[in-house]
Amino acid sequence: MFAVFRDLIRYNIEFAIGLMLVSVVVIFASLSFFSPVDPSLIYTTIPDQPPSWQYWFGTNSRGQDMFWQLSTALRNSLTFGIIVAVISRVISITVGLLSGYVGGWVDRGLMFVNDIFVAVPIFPVLVLFYFVLRNNMDSLTLALIMACFGWPFDARLIRSVALGLKHREFTRHAVFAGMSTRKVLLEEHLPYVMPIVFATFMNNMLWSIGLEVTLAVLGFTNINNPTIGTVLYWANSHSAMVVGVWWWIVIPVILIVMTFIGLFLLAMSMNEYIDPRSRLRRMGA
Amino acid sequence: MTEDLLKVDGLKAYYQMNYFGIEREVRAVDDITMTIRKNEIYGIAGESSSGKTSFIKVLAAAIRPPMRIIAGSVKYDFKGLSVDVADASPEQIEAIRWRHLSYIMQGSMSVLNPVRRIGKTFEDFAMRPLGLSGAAYRERVLNHLERLKLRPDVLRAYPHELSGGMRQRVTIGLATVCHPEFVIADEPTTALDVVVQKEVLGLIREIQQDMGSSVVFVTHDMSVHANMTDRVGIIYAGRLVEEGPTRQMFFAPKHPYTAHLVASLPRIGDTTQRPALEGRPPSLANPPSGCRFHPRCPLAIDKCKAEVPPLMTVANDHRSACWRWQDVEPLVAPQKAVMA
Amino acid sequence: MHGYLLFVARRALLMLAVIFAGVSLTFLVTHLSPINPVEAALGRMTARSVSNPEAIVAMRAALTELYGVEAPIWSQYINFWTRLVQGDLGPSLLAFPTPAMTLVMRAMPWTVTLLTVATLITFVIGNLMGGLAGYNQNNKFLKAFGIVAIAIQPVPYYIVAFVLLIIFGFLWPVLPISGGFAMNVTPGMNWPYVSSVLQHAILPAMSLVLVGFGGWFLGMRALVSNVVTEDYVTYAELAGVQRSTIVGGYVMRNALVPQLTALAMALGGVFSGTVITEQVFNYPGLGSLLIDAVNAGDYSLVLAVSTVSVTAVAIAIFIVDLLHPLLDPRIRAE
Numbered sequence: 001m002f003a004v005f006r007d008l009i010r011y012n013i014e015f016a017i018g019l020m021l022v023s024v025v026v027i028f029a030s031l032s033f034f035s036p037v038d039p040s041l042i043y044t045t046i047p048d049q050p051p052s053w054q055y056w057f058g059t060n061s062r063g064q065d066m067f068w069q070l071s072t073a074l075r076n077s078l079t080f081g082i083i084v085a086v087i088s089r090v091i092s093i094t095v096g097l098l099s100g101y102v103g104g105w106v107d108r109g110l111m112f113v114n115d116i117f118v119a120v121p122i123f124p125v126l127v128l129f130y131f132v133l134r135n136n137m138d139s140l141t142l143a144l145i146m147a148c149f150g151w152p153f154d155a156r157l158i159r160s161v162a163l164g165l166k167h168r169e170f171t172r173h174a175v176f177a178g179m180s181t182r183k184v185l186l187e188e189h190l191p192y193v194m195p196i197v198f199a200t201f202m203n204n205m206l207w208s209i210g211l212e213v214t215l216a217v218l219g220f221t222n223i224n225n226p227t228i229g230t231v232l233y234w235a236n237s238h239s240a241m242v243v244g245v246w247w248w249i250v251i252p253v254i255l256i257v258m259t260f261i262g263l264f265l266l267a268m269s270m271n272e273y274i275d276p277r278s279r280l281r282r283m284g285a
Numbered sequence: 286m287t288e289d290l291l292k293v294d295g296l297k298a299y300y301q302m303n304y305f306g307i308e309r310e311v312r313a314v315d316d317i318t319m320t321i322r323k324n325e326i327y328g329i330a331g332e333s334s335s336g337k338t339s340f341i342k343v344l345a346a347a348i349r350p351p352m353r354i355i356a357g358s359v360k361y362d363f364k365g366l367s368v369d370v371a372d373a374s375p376e377q378i379e380a381i382r383w384r385h386l387s388y389i390m391q392g393s394m395s396v397l398n399p400v401r402r403i404g405k406t407f408e409d410f411a412m413r414p415l416g417l418s419g420a421a422y423r424e425r426v427l428n429h430l431e432r433l434k435l436r437p438d439v440l441r442a443y444p445h446e447l448s449g450g451m452r453q454r455v456t457i458g459l460a461t462v463c464h465p466e467f468v469i470a471d472e473p474t475t476a477l478d479v480v481v482q483k484e485v486l487g488l489i490r491e492i493q494q495d496m497g498s499s500v501v502f503v504t505h506d507m508s509v510h511a512n513m514t515d516r517v518g519i520i521y522a523g524r525l526v527e528e529g530p531t532r533q534m535f536f537a538p539k540h541p542y543t544a545h546l547v548a549s550l551p552r553i554g555d556t557t558q559r560p561a562l563e564g565r566p567p568s569l570a571n572p573p574s575g576c577r578f579h580p581r582c583p584l585a586i587d588k589c590k591a592e593v594p595p596l597m598t599v600a601n602d603h604r605s606a607c608w609r610w611q612d613v614e615p616l617v618a619p620q621k622a623v624m625a
Numbered sequence: 626m627h628g629y630l631l632f633v634a635r636r637a638l639l640m641l642a643v644i645f646a647g648v649s650l651t652f653l654v655t656h657l658s659p660i661n662p663v664e665a666a667l668g669r670m671t672a673r674s675v676s677n678p679e680a681i682v683a684m685r686a687a688l689t690e691l692y693g694v695e696a697p698i699w700s701q702y703i704n705f706w707t708r709l710v711q712g713d714l715g716p717s718l719l720a721f722p723t724p725a726m727t728l729v730m731r732a733m734p735w736t737v738t739l740l741t742v743a744t745l746i747t748f749v750i751g752n753l754m755g756g757l758a759g760y761n762q763n764n765k766f767l768k769a770f771g772i773v774a775i776a777i778q779p780v781p782y783y784i785v786a787f788v789l790l791i792i793f794g795f796l797w798p799v800l801p802i803s804g805g806f807a808m809n810v811t812p813g814m815n816w817p818y819v820s821s822v823l824q825h826a827i828l829p830a831m832s833l834v835l836v837g838f839g840g841w842f843l844g845m846r847a848l849v850s851n852v853v854t855e856d857y858v859t860y861a862e863l864a865g866v867q868r869s870t871i872v873g874g875y876v877m878r879n880a881l882v883p884q885l886t887a888l889a890m891a892l893g894g895v896f897s898g899t900v901i902t903e904q905v906f907n908y909p910g911l912g913s914l915l916i917d918a919v920n921a922g923d924y925s926l927v928l929a930v931s932t933v934s935v936t937a938v939a940i941a942i943f944i945v946d947l948l949h950p951l952l953d954p955r956i957r958a959e
Contacts, residue, residue: 014775112642118890119643119942120650123897124915124934128654131919131927153890210781214901217783218916232787241795253788257780264779268843347863382865390863395856400878400954409866409874443954459864 015269021262025255029078032071039064039072039226048245058247061238070252073226074259076139080212080227081205083143088150088204089197095155097185097193100162111159117152125149126211130220138222142215146208154200158193165189195270202267206260213256228256289362290467290499291321291344296357296371298343311570313339313352315523318596321499323466326490328514328531329503330546334566336523341469341503345388346370346378361386363466384414387465389457389489391472396456397444403455404440407462414463429462432495433488450481454488461492468493469501474509486513507550511535516602519543522567522577525596529603539605539613541582548616559616576606584609629950640943647935652705655928656698687716709932715925717918725929728914733933735805736910739826740899743833744892750834751841752884756877758842759849771846778839782898786832786905793828801825803907829906833898844887848880855879882953889945896938 009016037044043063051058057066099110129145130137165171165188174184209228215221216229219237223230231252240248295318300311313336321327331337342348343359359370363385368377390396398406407426412418417425427437433454444452453473460468470489474482490513493500502514510517510531518528519542527540538544545562564581567573573580579589588608596604607613708714717725758767777785794802801807806821852858853876861871903912911930918926 112639115639116643116646119639119893119939120647121893121896121900121934121938123900124931125647125650125654127915127919128651128927128931131922132654206779210779213781214783217787218901218904220919241791249791253784256784260779260781261776264775268775345863347859379865382863388860388863390856390860392856396860398857398861398875398879400882400952401874405874409861409870410864413867414865445955 018265029074081209084208087147092151092155096158100159328510331520725925747837755842755845759846774839805909
């Protein structure tokens with residue numbers, strides 16, 4: 001396993017860059033555990049200070065140290081992304097494996113539901129949820145809602161793999177031996193599906209954090225909970241660009257872009273590595 | 286003496302790969318020298334991963350990286366138009382493609398573009414080499430289809446609307462409509478049932494006689510070679526190990542490998558047990574020293590491990606690459622009925 | 626032909642199911658609210674401006690009748706559908722007493738045009754460049770393109786729009802960054818209006834194209850790299866078929882088939898992206914309308930925009946689905 005990683009880092013530049021970016025971001029986010037200030041407090045320091053040796057990322061108009069603020073914000077955003085990704089993976093694996101393996105009416109029904117979820121545009125629905133729940137919508141609720149929309153794409157992918165596995169010899173042997181469906185799915189098929197799950201995990205994180213940032217910037221989430229999006233929201237509401245507090249906007253944006261590109265490169269290079277045809281293409285062509 | 290249509294001289298074509306820091310060289314075609322004459326059917330036999338597919342890909346000017354021609358020449362001579370595939374410019378190769386040199390590929394379903402009508406595919410392939418257009422072109426194509434016993438409305442169909450046999454006939458038609466002098470048939474009957482196989486083989490033979498072209502027929506099925514070919518060449522581990530007139534090869538093989546191949550054909554009424562060859566075909570990335578067959582050969586001696594046997598003329602038009610060719614005996618008594 | 630009709634019927638059924646599910650979802654969500662919409666609406670209205678008591682009473686009566694909050698939930702549901710089918714979702718609070726639907730219909734053309742134009746450009750150019758990149762793996766220019774695509778693709782719509790806003794709003798103000806058209810032109814079929822509309826559409830469209838482009842490019846490049854190894858492509862190259870024919874008719878045509886499916890699946894996301902981008906540039910489409918409605922607590926308007934969004938996307942997906950058999954003759958026969 002480690003040999004795979006080592007090879008990837010050495011020869012696949014996208015993976016290397018992606019890993020580096022994500023590591024930087026994760027390390028920065030975990031610094032928030034050691035934060036000397038409580039990030040939810042405001043006016044703890046002098047406001048509107050540009051980046052300096054004392055305040056590495058400057059301070060914002062609300063009197064918060066941007067460094068610690070962003071560290072906590074990143075941590076919250078990443079945690080949010082991971083939660084959504086985990087929950088939606090569980091749903092998509094269950095639906096995909098079941099649908100592909102059992103087939104028949106179960107398959108048709110599940111895929112029908114799947115297509116419906118794919119077609120409904122999520123943004124208006126999320127906005128609607130916010131409109132209705134207002135301040136009662138905390139991160140966890142939002143995460144749950146987004147997980148409910150994040151599984152369809154990948155469920156279909158997993159289903160097509162499951163369809164292929166159904167007709168393989170080892171599946172037939174297992175069934176003959178009396179293995180229950182649940183056992184077959186969990187112990188025999190799941191390992192085949194894991195590489196796809198891993199790649200889609202990161203894509204899903206990208207998607208959910210992106211959506212969360214968008215909602216937050218518009219002020220449609222719990223704005224007192226520091227995430228990257230809410231930081232931008234406050235920056236906007238204090239007209240940061242106009243006032244000249246450019247670091248309040250530029251630094252979070254740079255962090256966001258780094259996180260996203262990093263995750264994306266990781267997902268893409270893993271995908272390419274897994275697909276044997278693309279591996280062949282890299283071989284001295 | 287008939288003129289030679291194709292002269293292959295000292296051809297070496299390797300796969301050279303460099304992946305994750307590991308370099309690897311697979312010697313798919315390792316020093317082959319042979320000729321193909323006009324108006325003959327030449328069979329190429331060999332098991333899977335013997336390098337025969339790579340060899341004919343070189344002949345068809347169809348190799349791409351990571352496979353490269355390392356040495357040697359592949360010279361065609363079409364009525365004065367000479368082209369060395371190993372050395373030619375893309376324009377020269379374009380000039381001979383399809384018009385003089387064509388290819389019948391394995392697997393009839395996947396060689397036809399699924400989203401394109403057959404007629405359009407014919408246009409793509411044949412219009413330019415034929416140099417015809419409009420009514421003249423149409424007439425030519427329709428005549429050809431008739432010869433293949435295909436109805437004209439096949440041109441309006443999509444590949445998935447035709448049966449397997451029809452598709453194979455379309456593929457043969459596609460390859461022969463320009464009346465090329467040299468046709469490479471790559472396992473055209475593998476994966477077809479015997480009835481269709483007979484039909485397809487008959488078709489190929491008819492067209493060959495009609496056009497007077499040379500056909501290189503690649504298959505691992507020895508009975509097809511017995512039936513169709515004038516001469517046979519046996520390829521083992523990237524090398525040509527024996528070559529000669531088909532009858533002679535079957536009745537008096539002069540290489541142990543050929544003897545085993547020929548003996549593998551079942552005969553009605555014959556219940557003798559045949560000895561199987563031990564071991565398996567060597568890896569082309571790391572082939573054995575000397576004669577590549579020596580680990581499996583029942584006649585192997587020390588010389589075979591040390592020195593590579595060259596192709597030596599052992600009879601009229603018959604060559605063999607074996608130090609002990611004189612000691613090779615057929616394993617089973619050849620039956621006349623096979624050569625019907 | 627029979628196969629085709631069956632195909633159309635199946636997709637139409639799906640479309641209706643989507644609309645039904647989506648609209649029901651919006652209904653359910655709004656009725657989950659612990660707030661009484663009538664009181665909340667009234668509260669917001671009166672907080673804004675002083676209204677005379679009769680007006681308030683009349684409003685309360687109208688709103689109660691409209692929302693039907695006294696009736697049991699299933700009757701509210703039927704009521705909701707009846708009104709929706711008639712296109713009547715009540716008056717908008719923002720622009721009282723204009724019906725919410727009118728506002729939505731006014732904003733629709735802006736969103737639909739922006740969405741259609743941006744999606745077409747992104748799909749065509751993205752797939753074209755991606756296809757060429759997949760076929761000519763060693764072309765330096767296309768490789769560089771690929772890297773740029775990778776860099777922008779994962780960034781959320783909002784951020785890209787925002788960055789463009791900063792660049793063109795503060796650093797290099799050559800393009801208008803707000804509104805659908807300039808204030809001093811009169812709407813109509815005259816050149817100043819049309820040119821103003823076009824100018825104002827450039828930034829939102831550019832933002833959408835930048836984000837969407839990468840996805841199609843990378844997807845098509847990967848697909849083409851695989852299609853190129855297919856037997857029929859190898860055979861055509863072997864036969865010396867003209868390169869342009871191979872790239873167009875053999876490679877791209879086959880690779881586009883799964884891309885069309887991907888387009889249908891992506892429309893929901895693209896719509897969301899359009900809506901978000903509009904907000905950044907204050908473009909008078911459904912996006913801005915939605916945000917304003919939410920901020921003003923305009924219940925009817927939010928409901929109207931949501932239901933129309935779901936319906937519009939479902940119809941768009943259906944139309945894309947109909948294109949499928951044109952591209953892939955194997956579907957026509959099923």
